[in-house]
Structures are given as structure tokens and as C-alpha cells.
Amino acid sequence: MRFPRTGFTILTLASTIVAAGAQAQGIAFEAGRVIADPDWSVYRLSYTQRLLGPLGGTLYGTYLRPRSTSDLDLYGVGASLTLFQGGEPGPYFMGGVEGGATSGVSEAVWSGWWAGAGFEVVPFNFLSLGVEGRWHALSPPDVEGLELGGRIQVFWSTGGPPPQPAYTEAKPAGPVPGQPDVRADLVGAGASADVADRLSGVVAAATAAMGTPYVWGGTGGSDGGFDCSGLIQYAYGTQGISLPRVSRDQAKVGRKIYKKLAGLRPGDILTFSTRGGPVTHVGLYVGGGQFIHSASRGVQLSRLSADDPYGRWWWKRWVGVRRVLE
Secondary structure (H helix, E strand, C coil): CCHHHHHHHHHHHHHHHHHCCCCEEEEEEEEEEEECCCCEEEEEEEEEEEEECCEEEEEEEEEEEECCCCCCEEEEEEEEEEECCCCCCEEEEEEEEEEEEEECCCCCEEEEEEEEEEEEEEEECCEEEEEEEEEEEEECCCEEEEEEEEEEEEEEECCCCCCCCCCCCCCCCCCCCCHHHHHHHHHHCCCCHHHHHHHHHHHHHHHHCCCCCECCCCECCCCCCECHHHHHHHHHHCCCCCCCCCHHHHCCCCEEECCCHHHCCCCCEEEECCCCCCCCEEEEEEECCEEEEEECCEEEEEECCCCCHHHHHHHHHEEEEEECCC
16 A cells, blocks of 8 residues: 555545534543564544444544564554444444654555444443454555554544434324423422422423523523523522533532432433433423433434333433422
8 A cells, every 4th residue: 555545535524524514522541552574553532423323424534663672663544434333332343544754764655444343341431441353454565463452542522412322203102391380280290389499490491491492512592592400400590499511510519319210300401311411301290201302403303212112212211300409
């Protein structure tokens, strides 16, 4: 593989990564060893982002050197595509191209390619760790072998609502319960009159925002819309109750409630994981098996049900309940 072609491929991948609207991004450091004759040490510092669904893209700088001598160093840049990698636990796949400058040999440039797989764990909602194996080829010098290594990545969300169910033919069922019904439900469940009044006010505030568009980072102010946690913060704020701004922190407020539909009360915060890892979405339970939340189609009502076609998508991703007021 000659560098001009490799360079064109890198530029093509890079433009795709930069132009795409990302849902998650991060900075990663990788270190590995290519098992060849001689063995090579490999280091990468990369910027990664989600492109579309499970597909991700990476731009990176790399440094390679043979372990038996310091007379030959390779410096370069590369671009790659990944599948199922980026803040989600489990296996992932990857492949990329790279090229750059050499020192210690007569030829001034080098090029290479690699492909492989890894396994990622997510011990924290901002950090992932991975182990990887890939087949790595370089020219010049002529090196080809198995690379084994590890990576550490700090990641964050860049906005965009969580994905929506594929059941577009189904619509959320039933009207939003009115405030008097919510209050009666709460009093009937043993809540004091004061708590019932405040929680029915929280539900009423969220209900009044039905149809408001989704805006990443939106809190209902000058931005004109809400994201999921912005809606919850706003609704509770109307009753003088201050909540954290982001969903992962709202998933820690109040008291943990057993995840059982029959035990929910209006005003409970429902937490969801749309990627199978940390909490990524929140909604407000309003009674009758329904919750209100801000997702890609704006502030909307959804049913939490294992049997309803639309509600089943959320049911499978429902991970917890927090009760702010007793």
C-alpha cells in the first residue's frame, strides 16, 4: 500500500467523521505491541465519535518503534471506523488506515492498515476500558503481525435525543391524567395533602409542556425546548424543588424505589438506559402506566408496558425509579 492512496483514504474517512452528527464522543489513549520480528511498540492518541447507530469514527495520531532498537521511529496519523464501540459494554470491531513520516531509513514516508476486534467495559459513566487484538501491516518497513493492546477512553454526550422505537405505527395511548386525578391517586396511595399538591403540580407543569420540541441542553427558557433531564428539572422547579441538571445525576436523587409498575406513584422519576450501560434518559411517571418525557419527537406521553408495541421498547430499557418526595 503506497502512502498517496492511504492518505486519500485517511482524508475521506476524516471528512466523514467530522461532517457526521455525533451522539457521543471521547478522547482515548491506546498502547499495544505488534508481535513480529522484531516486535514493535505502538501508541495512539485518538478522538472518537458516534456517527450513525452503532457505527463510530476515529481520528488519531500514532507513534511506532521497534522494541529492539531506537534507530527507527514512525510518526503518523490515521482514521478508522468502529462498530459497537464507544461507551457501551461488550465486544466491538474496528478497521483503519494510517500513514506518516519515518526516521532512520531512506524512505521518508510509510503507510499501513489494520483490522481487528476488542472488548469494552464501562466502570463509570464517563470512562471505558478496552482490550484489543488486531492484524497490523506496515510498509516500509515491511512489518506484519498480530497487535495486542489496551485502551482507556473518557467520553461524553454531544447531544441529540435518545433513539426512538421502530414501532411508528403505534401511538402513545390514553390522555394525560389531569391534576385532580393525580392528586387523588397520590392521596389514595398514602401521600400527605402537601406532597400530593406539590407532585400534582409537577405533573401539571410537565403536562403543559406537551408538544414542546426536543432541544439538547434545553430547560424551557430562551432555547424554546427541553431535553429529557431539562424537562424533569423544570417540572420540579415549578414547585420549588431543585434537581441536578443531567440524567445520570437525577438518577441518584431521592429514594430508590423497587422497579415494579404497581408500586409507582405520579411524580416518580423513571430512569432508562438506551445503550445498555449508564442511565441515559429520564421520564416522569404520571399514572395509569404512562410517563411523560422529552425525546426525539419532543415532549410526549409514552406507555410503560411489556405488552404494548410502543411501550415495550421503553420497558426493556427501564432500569430504575427515584422518588423525590414521600
